[in-house]
Amino acid sequence: MKVSQSIITIITLALIMPFSNAYDPSPLQDFCVAVNNLNGGVFVNGKFCKDPKQVKAEDFFYSGLNMAGNTDNKVKSNVTTVNVDQIPGLNTMGISLVRIDYAPYGQNPPHTHPRGTEILVLIEGTLYVGFVSSNQDNNRLFTKILHPGDVFVFPIGMIHFQVNVGKTPAVAFAGLSSQNAGVITIADTVFGSNPPINPEVLAQAFQLDVNVVKDLEVKFKN
Structure with missing residues (x-):
């Protein structure tokens, strides 16, 4: 018993x-x-x-997402962020928002959000979007061509990107499951760190000539 x-x-x-x-x-x-x-x-x-x-x-209000961001830059895109820094009322709410503008053939280069999943809806234009799964999933690439009204999800922490494959500007809005999801742009982070990562380390990691790495670090220097 x-x-x-x-x-x-x-x-x-x-x-x-x-x-x-x-x-x-x-x-x-x-x-x-x-x-x-x-x-x-x-x-x-x-x-x-x-x-x-x-x-x-006013603690729950933001105005300005009707205005296009400036895409006159090296990647031809602009991300307008609305997180807890812009709306203090988002604190503890676990959500935020971005507007992304793309010039023709512009891109939001490969990056990751360490603290949030992203759900994106395309409003104007045509986008080629995708993300890469983790090493344990054999780094599979998931991609789609989006048209206005289409929605795509980028899971938390996954490296992802968007490219405007059209001849006209594109506009998308995205929600993120964090009041401040953070962003790590891969190329900027790896080749533009401060101070720079030893070029020989990156040369071995990326299987590149060390002089190529040095050239990239100059281009991405902050």
Whole structure:
């Protein structure tokens, strides 16, 4: 009898413990508007927030996504970000937004968001988009040609890109599952680090001549 009770107890704990340790607790307040001046904030739910009584509609507002970004740059694209830095009311909400403008044949070069999945909808133009899975999945490439109204998802952490394959400008909007998803542009990060990565290290990693690497580091120097 004692053995049976012990087994029941162990099974019960095994079933309960994963659930008790593996959930995302709900926020303890309606909102937690980010505040830079800690003297004017209150510590709520692990964050410094504006006093709720001082919160205004402007804390949840941003204007300007109707305006095209400047694509006169080396990649011929522009990303207008709307995250917690632009809308403090996004703090703790786990979402943000970007507008991406592409000149003809412009691209949003291979990059990754370490803290968020991205869902993109094309509004104008034609895009060739894709992402590469991780090493454990044999680095498979997933691509699509998007037309207005099409939607594509880039999983969190995956290296992905978009290229305007049309002769006219393209516009897309994307939501991200983080108040600040972060961005790591692969070429800029690898060849434009500060200070530079030893060229011999990169030459071996990319199987390139060391002089080619040195030339790339000059081009991507911040």
